[in-house]
Amino acid sequence: MKVRTRLTLLFTFVTAMLMIFYGIAVYYSSSKARETSFYAQLRNEGVAKANLFFQSTLSEKEMHRLYKNNTKTINEVQVAIYDPEFNLIYHDDSKVDYVKEDPKMLSGILKNKEISFFINDLQAIGTVYTHNGKEYLVTAAGYDQYGYNSINHLLTISIIAFISILILIYLAGIFLSKKALNPLSEMVEQIKRITAGKLQLRLKTTKEKDELNELAQNFNGMLERLENSFDAQKHFVSNISHELRTPLSAIITELELASEKEHTKEEYQETIRFALDDARNMVKLSNSLMDLAKASYDPNEISFSEIRLDEILLESYSKIIKENSEYKVSLNIDSEVEEPQLTLQGNEYLLQVAFNNLIDNACKYSPEHTCCIDVKTHASSLIISFTNTGIIISPEDLQHIFEPFYRSENSKEEKGYGIGLFLTEKIIHLHHAKIKVASENNKTVFMVIFDF
Template sequence: MPCSKSMTLRARLTGLFIAVVAAIVLLFSSLVYFFANQNVFADFYKRLELRARLAARITLEDAAKGNTAFNELRNEYIETLPSEKQYFIRLNEQSQPDSGMQAVIPASLISDAVAKGSAVGRDGNTLYAGLYVPESWGKYVVVVSGRNDYGVQFLNNLQWLLIASFIIKALILGFVGFLFSRRILKPVLDFTSKAKDIGVHNLTVRLPEGSGQDEMGVLASTFNHMLDRLETSFESQKSFIGNASHELRTPLTSIMGEAEWALLKTRSAEEYQQSLQTIQKQAERLEEITRSLLSMARTGFDGGRQEMTRLRIDEKLLRAKELADAIYPNNRIRFDFSHLPEQEEQLQLWGNKDLLQSAFSNVLINACKYSDNNEVLVSLDVQSPNLIVRISDKGIGIPAKDLPYIFDPFFRASNVSGYMGYGIGLPLARNIVRLHHGEITVESVEGKGTSITIVLPQLMYSAKPD
C-alpha cells in the first residue's frame, strides 16, 4: 500500500509537471502561429498595395502620357500573384462607383479607400487592396485582388510542425517529468524506508539531514527533534517504572526494618533516638531519589510545556557555580571567557532558566565531586550558530567500558563506589540539553579526568518556542 501511494504521488507530480510545461509550450506555439499568421497576411496586403500603386501609375498616369517603359519593367521584374486581378473603378461626382462593380468588389472596401486613401479587405480566400486615385480627368479606385496560396501553405506547414513538435515535447516531458518526480520523491522514500526501522526499542535511529538548508533537511531535522523527545520520554518512563522500585526499595526496607525493630520490644531512649535518626536519614535519601525521579519525568514527559525565555548563557554558568559553591565551598572552579564576542546578543539563547541552571550545576557538581576539588575549567566559546560550553576536570575519570552507559538513569561507573550519588546527574543534563535542541558529549580517560561538551543553538539561529 505505501508503494501504491508513493506511485500515486509520483504520478501526480509527473502529471502536474507535464501540464504546466505543456501549457507553457502550447502558449508559446500559439503565439508563434498567431504572429506568423499576422506577418504573412500583412506582407501579402503590402504586396497587393504595391501592385495597386503600380497599376494606378501604369494604367492611369503613364498610359495618359504614352509611356510604356514602367509597364515593361513591371512585367519583367514583378511576379504575378496567384489569381491576381486588377479593377479600375471610376467614381461619379458623388464619389460612388458603378453599381455593377459592387457585385464584384466589396462596397465597404471602396468606401474605405475613398475615405482613407487606401484600404484592404478579405472575402473568403481572396484578399483585396484598394487605392483612391483622384485625377484631373476623373476619380478612380484601383483595386488589386489575389489569393495568398503560398502564405496559406506556409501557415499549414507551420501548424503541422508545431503540432508534431508539441507531441514530441509532450513525450519528452513525460519522461523528464517521471525522472523529475522520482528525484524529488527519493528523499521522501528514503525517509520512509529509514522510518520503518524506528520502533519503541530502536529510537536511536535518526533520519539523514544532509546540509539541512532545504525543505527536506528541515523536515528531517524536525522529525529527528521529535524522535529526541520521544526517546527522552520513553527513557524517562522506563527509568521511572523500572528503577523506581529498585531505588526506592533500599530506603523503604531500611525504614520498615528500623520501625519493626523499634516496635519489637521496649527500647531505651538512646536506642529509640538512634533508630529515629536512621529512619530520618533513609527518609531524606528517599526524598532525594523521589525528587530526582520527578525531575527525570519532568524533562521527559513535559518538555513541550516548559516556559522558554531569552537567557544569557554566561549568567547561567555563573549561577551554577554559586550552587556548586554551596555544596563544595572549597572548589577550584575556574572560568575561561577569553573567547566571548563583543556583541551581547551572541550569548543569548531560548531556554528555561531553571532547567538549564540545573543541567550546568549537575555537571559542575559532578566535576567537583569526582575530582576531589581539583581544578575544574569551564570554557565558553561562540561558533555560530552554536554556543559551546566545555567543563573539564582532572578527577578519577570514567572507565572505557562504562562510557556507553553513562547516560542511562541510575547507572554509576565502576570506580565511584566511594562517592555518594544516584546516577541521575548526567541523564538529567542530557534530557535538558535535548529539550533545548542541543547536544552533550563526554570524553574521559580513567585516572586523568573528564571533559563534557554542551552545544546549544544561539538565539538568532533558533525559532521562538510556542
C-alpha cells in the same frame, strides 16, 4: 491525487500553454504576412491594369471581357481608374462595385499617395498612378481565396498536431514520471518494513549526488539517532528501575519487620528514621531525574536569557553551605576578570544545577570536605575550576566518569546515583561550553570553559 499524476498533468499543461502561445504567434504572423502579400498583389494588379488601359491597344470592352472571363476561373481583382478631377475613366465592373469610391476616399488616396483597407472579407488598396505628367487614382479590390485557404489549412493542421502532441506528451509524462519516481516507490516500500523493533534497517543509498540519495542519507541519519535514543532510553529505564528498587525494597523490609512484632518506642523511631532516609534518597533521585529530563530537552525549547556567572556561583555556594554545614567552600574571582566576561546567554536554573553538582561532588569526595572555586580568564576563554584534595580518580574511571549511572570504586562508599556528572556535562554542552577533568598529585580539578 498521486504525485505522479500531478507531475504528468502539470507537465502536459505547461507544454499545452507553450504550444498554444507558439501556435497563436505562428497563426498571427502568417495572417499578417498573407495580408501584406495580398496588398502587394493588389497594388501590382492595379498598376498592371492601368498600364494596360493607358498603353495597350485593347479597348475598354475587350478589357471588360478579359475581366469577366478571369472571374469564372479565379478571384479576379477589380480595378477602377479615376482622373485628377475624381472622374471615373475605367472600371472592371461598375455594376458590381466592391470599393464604392467617394470623393472623401479619393482625396485621401491623393493626399497619402496610398491607402489600404478591408471591405468585409475583401481587401482593397488605393494608389496614385502617374501617366504623361498627370496623377491618376487607381483602386483595386479582391478576395484572397488562396491565402485564406492556406491560413485555414495551417489552422487545421495546427489543431490536429496540437491534440496529437498533447496525447503523446501525456503518455510520455506518465512513463517519465513513473521512471523518475520509481526510487521513491522503492523507498516507501523499505520504510514500511521499518518498525520500532527494526530500527536497525536502513534505506538503500547510492553514490549519486541527487536529491533522492540525499533524502535517503538524511533519513538513515534520523534512524541512527532514533535507534541510539531508543537504546539510551532502554538503558536509562533499566538503571532507573534498579536505583528505585533499592530504597523501595529497604522501606518495605523495614516496615515489614516493624509490623511483625511489638517494638519499643526507640526501635519504632529508628525504623521511621531509616524509612525517612530512604524516602529522602528517593526524592533526591527523582529530582535528579527531573533535572536530567530538563537538560535533555531540545535546545530550542529551553529559555535562555542574559545571566551573570558570578551571581549563579554565589547562589550555589550559599545553597551548598546552608544544606551541608560541614562543607568548606571558597570562591575566588581573579581581579582581571571583567564584568562582560561573566555575562552570557544561558538558563540560570540549569547552570545552578550543574555548579551545585560540581561543588557537592568536590566536597563529598574530599576527606576535609573542601572545594575551592577559582574563576579566571585565559586567552579568549573564561575558566571556572572546582578543586578538591584527597581521593584521586583512576585513569580507567576518568574515561567513564560522565556516563549515566556510572560510579567508580572510590565513590561507592558515598551515597549517589551516578547521574550528577552526566547531567552536568549535558548542561555545560547546552551552553556551548566545555568541561574537563584532571586527577593527579592528590588533587582533582573539574574545569568548565566558556568561550567569549
